[in-house]
Amino acid sequence: MxxxxxxxxxxxxxxxxxxxxxxxxxxxxxxxxxxxxxxxxxxxxxxxxxxxxxxxxARIPEGSAVRKVAVITGASSGLGRKYALSIDRNPAKYDVTEFWLIARRRDRLEALASGLHLPVKVLCLDLTDSENIDFLEKCLEQESASAGGSSAFTVSMLLNCAGYGKYGSSRDIGRQEECRMIDTNDKVSISVTAAVIPYMNAGSRILEVCSVAGFQPIPFFNCYAASKSLLYSYSRALRIELLNSGISVTAVCPYWIKDTEFIAKAAGKQKDLFLASTASRVVRISLFDVQHHHALSTPGLLCTLDRIFAGWIPDEVLAYIMTFFL
The missing domain is CATH 1.20.5 (Single alpha-helices involved in coiled-coils or other helix-helix interfaces)
Incomplete structure (x- = not known):
């Protein structure tokens, strides 16, 4: 032989x-x-x-007492804004009766709120400041108490869309920018999630905007990819923790989105990236996955392929391959 x-x-x-x-x-x-x-x-x-x-x-008409809130971070632009507009078109489908919109830019929040049909609470907050997380917790506690407790006030959806990325080598980006990415992408999302969970009930849904970047190391985008890897792992584990409560957690992992501010801010200029998706497409597919309590949403061809093959290809090889998609 x-x-x-x-x-x-x-x-x-x-x-x-x-x-x-x-x-x-x-x-x-x-x-x-x-x-x-x-x-x-x-x-x-x-x-x-x-x-x-x-x-x-309570002897009142069904549906008129329970306040079902969708809390959206990063709501002033990008995916956060698109999620609010999409849910507002059919709120009963997502079990929502009002919005709490959170971001730093008040003018954009108020402009979005003026175009929505549902009642809106605008919270102009920089969530990287821990005092503002405390303020959010107090708002939830007060609203729940005034409504009559968890039977009358519930957060039916949490959509963590606040995120930040910066393209370049760690040496060029520097400590402050990398720490800012970790604070915005991880600390904020995890803190808001922890603050909101006590006001959720069976059937409530949590959407964490992660990224396809979280599936592997990416040179020159390494801190962002690592921060999204942390959020992805957190989301998958939290889903199991909350399973007995009937609260679902969906990690949404899109590829580049060409019609938001993210690419321009991350790269320093707007770039045409291979097979980049649109915010509307990402929102439509991911909301379907969230509605059906899926653990993971990869709303696009490239992120779906990456999801499939990332576990089969060594990180050393993936790290080189990913440089061609930046």
Whole structure:
């Protein structure tokens, strides 16, 4: 038996093992998916009975008492703004009766609020300041108390869209900018999520805007990619923690979006990037995934392919490949 026959035999054996592993992984994933769907449905149905009992006891028309808030960070532009506009077109679909819009630019928040049909609470806050997180917690506590508790006030959706990226080497970007990325992309999202969870009930949904960048290391975008990797890992783990509560967490991992301010701010100028998506497309696909309690949303071809192959290709190789997409 020559060397080529041995190589062929080894290849067939490895292919057979690999195929079996992939099949087993798919079946396990399918079983977990179905279990999660059942648990969300069961918890949601139980909460609906409690809600109906509350409304009946209060002797008021059903649907008029419970305030169901969508809290959106980074709402002044980009994905945050698009999510608000999309949800506002069909709020019943997402179980929302009012918005809390959070960002630093008041003029843009008020302009967005004026075009929405649902009631809006505008919170002009820099969430990288921990005192503003404390203020948000106090607002939630006061609104819940004045509404009559968790039966009458609930955060039905949290959409963490605040994010920041800067392209370049770590040496050129510097410590302050890299720390700002970590604060905005991780500290803010995790802090707001922790503040909001106590006011959520079964059926509530959390959307964390992560990024396809979080699937692998990316030279010259390394701090941003690392920060999104942290948020992605946090989101996937939090989903399991909250499963018994009936609260779902979806990590949304888009590729470049060409019609927001992100590319221009990250690169210093607007760039035409290969197969860049649009905000409307990302919002439409990701809201479908969030509505159906999916764990992960990759709203586009490239981010879906990256999701599939990132676990198979060594990080050393991926790091080189990703430089061609910047």
């Amino acid at each position: 020559n060397i080529f026959t041995w190589i062929q035999k080894i290849w067939r054996t490895l292919s057979s093992i690999s195929g079996n592993v992939v099949t087993a992984a798919f079946l396990i994933s399918l079983i977990v998916f179905l279990i999660e769907k059942y648990r969300y449905h069961y918890k949601r149905a139980a909460y609906k009975k409690e809600e109906k009992s509350f409304l009946s006891g």
